[in-house]
Amino acid sequence: MLKVGFLGGGRMAHAMAKGFIAAGLTKGEHITASCIPEDKLSVESFKGIGATSTFENPLVVKKSDIVFISVKPTVVKDVLSETSSHISDRHLFISVAMGVPLKQLEKHMPKGTRVIRAMPNTPALVRTGASVFVCGSSVKNEDIAITKKLLESVGTCEQVPEYLLDAITALSGSGPAYIFILIEALADGAVRMGLPRDLAYRLAAQTVIGAGKMVLDTKEHPGSLKDNVTSPAGSTAAGLYCLEKSGFRSAIIGALEAATEKSREVSKSFEKLS
Known part of the structure; x- marks a missing residue:
């Protein structure tokens, strides 16, 4: 022990x-x-x-x-x-x-x-x-x-x-906060469309878990998995178009960059300690 x-x-x-x-x-x-x-x-x-x-x-x-x-x-x-x-x-x-x-x-x-x-x-x-x-x-x-x-x-x-830790802090350290916002937003959208809130949160959270597990277990590129669920002229395609127009990808990338820079600032402050 x-x-x-x-x-x-x-x-x-x-x-x-x-x-x-x-x-x-x-x-x-x-x-x-x-x-x-x-x-x-x-x-x-x-x-x-x-x-x-x-x-x-x-x-x-x-x-x-x-x-x-x-x-x-x-x-x-x-x-x-x-x-x-x-x-x-x-x-x-x-x-x-x-x-x-x-x-x-x-x-x-x-x-x-x-x-x-x-x-x-x-x-x-x-x-x-x-x-x-x-x-x-x-x-x-x-x-x-x-x-x-x-x-x-x-x-x-x-x-x-060690040089990767600032970017990892921005990804896996801060990442859960980004996913919590995504779950909340998915649920808010579902409620707007008529779903009960408790059901919306459960489905949104499980959807995130399932999508992550598919990436890990299948080892397929996320883009390929996205293509597999996107039918021509379907509802997923419509939703993805809205996300692209709103700068969804660039917002996530920007968040990672901002969090990495903040982590670097913290690390540099400790490096200056006597």
Whole structure:
């Protein structure tokens, strides 16, 4: 059983902990999470899965072999400074703090500390997340293997070079928000055409799930799948024409570009830290 700790006990940390337990990688009694005293919901969430909840960050490191850095990016430096003296060779750190580069993480930890930078997304809450990770300079093959096992317990997982993380943040990190708007808009359109709202939301959400699964399972180009459902002079063709006139594709591409640039700004701000 893995001894897992979370420096920061928010919703993502809790979701990952539940996934690790469900996958049989650990048990609640082997999980320790630090929560702020005011966040009673997080405290109770971890207690609910049999984990230890604490207000002391060093205790998390002392009791764990694998430590997730899951605090807000702005406090990462302070948390690492607080816990640095308790880090030893047995520890593997996995940071899910957005925008904090590996070299900044390693800079505030003892030399040789094994650090992985990972980025899950919010569907990890329902164990359908899309995660990526980047290895630090001291990471070993067995660290990569266990990271994959952990992240695959809450969805999919891929290893990538660090320079891709800003664009991935814009795609899979911010992407769920774009899809939520799409689901809402599909449902609003259906309601306008006479469907009950609860039925419209269910059908819209399931349609998104089904379309995504078709892309993954068939491995066909999305454009080909689109062509397969578009009959000559049919209703789909009419709807697609309206989307093209409204600049649907360019709006999505623009959103990815804007989100990537914002992520780059955040990353550069951390690179300037002393």
